[in-house]
Amino acid sequence: MVELGRDPIRVDALLDAVRVPGAGAVVLFLGTVRDHSRGRHVGHLEYEAYEALARKEMTRIATHAIERWGVRIAIVHRLGTLAIGEISVAIAVAAPHRRDAFEAGRFAIDTLKQTVPIWKKEVWASGSEWIGQEEPSPSA
Amino acid sequence: MQITVHLFAAHREAVGTSTVPLIIPHGTTAGEIWTLLVTRHPGLRQVAPPTAVAVNDTVHPADHPLAEGDQVALLAPVSGGAHG
Numbered sequence: 001m002v003e004l005g006r007d008p009i010r011v012d013a014l015l016d017a018v019r020v021p022g023a024g025a026v027v028l029f030l031g032t033v034r035d036h037s038r039g040r041h042v043g044h045l046e047y048e049a050y051e052a053l054a055r056k057e058m059t060r061i062a063t064h065a066i067e068r069w070g071v072r073i074a075i076v077h078r079l080g081t082l083a084i085g086e087i088s089v090a091i092a093v094a095a096p097h098r099r100d101a102f103e104a105g106r107f108a109i110d111t112l113k114q115t116v117p118i119w120k121k122e123v124w125a126s127g128s129e130w131i132g133q134e135e136p137s138p139s140a
Numbered sequence: 141m142q143i144t145v146h147l148f149a150a151h152r153e154a155v156g157t158s159t160v161p162l163i164i165p166h167g168t169t170a171g172e173i174w175t176l177l178v179t180r181h182p183g184l185r186q187v188a189p190p191t192a193v194a195v196n197d198t199v200h201p202a203d204h205p206l207a208e209g210d211q212v213a214l215l216a217p218v219s220g221g222a223h224g
Contacts, residue, residue, distance in 0.1 A: 048148055053215075119149035119218060130150040130216065132149070132217035133149075133217065
């Protein structure tokens, strides 16, 4: 299960997508909107994606997790305007044993953050900033 | 030949639109699009350049030659894991 959408993320749907009788462990990661960042009080976040490539990359991550750890995995990322405390990304991983579920889940969120073309804008009282723009970046 | 450039996040806001049609000389490569676009939209000088370029939904190296009708997406730096 790989999804990218504007509706609130339903955690139950992720769990249902991965739970099977052969699973002895289910790991759930939720990325939630934090009310502060780098010393600022954050009002809300805006997420934007290059959707076609983001879906391809999320599918690639899920496929790698399945092939390497033998897990079942669901990855869902939300786009649009999110309020403090809302879930921006959710990853559920089921495996026969917990070690594989934790390792695959850690791999999936770390890789998603680095490679999936989804951008986050922090909006605070007196301005806003796209994250990733505040640090020097290599040229294309 | 004509291509369409797709912009996201800070790049999109700097230009004011998410797609830009661009006439380019034959032989132009994916890596040359940013420079061409900055010339036309100087506001892009204020933001970080793309970290990758996708052509028709697949990331390609900078020396990838472009073709008529290509959909070229400039990938702004993503947030990474440092702050998440």
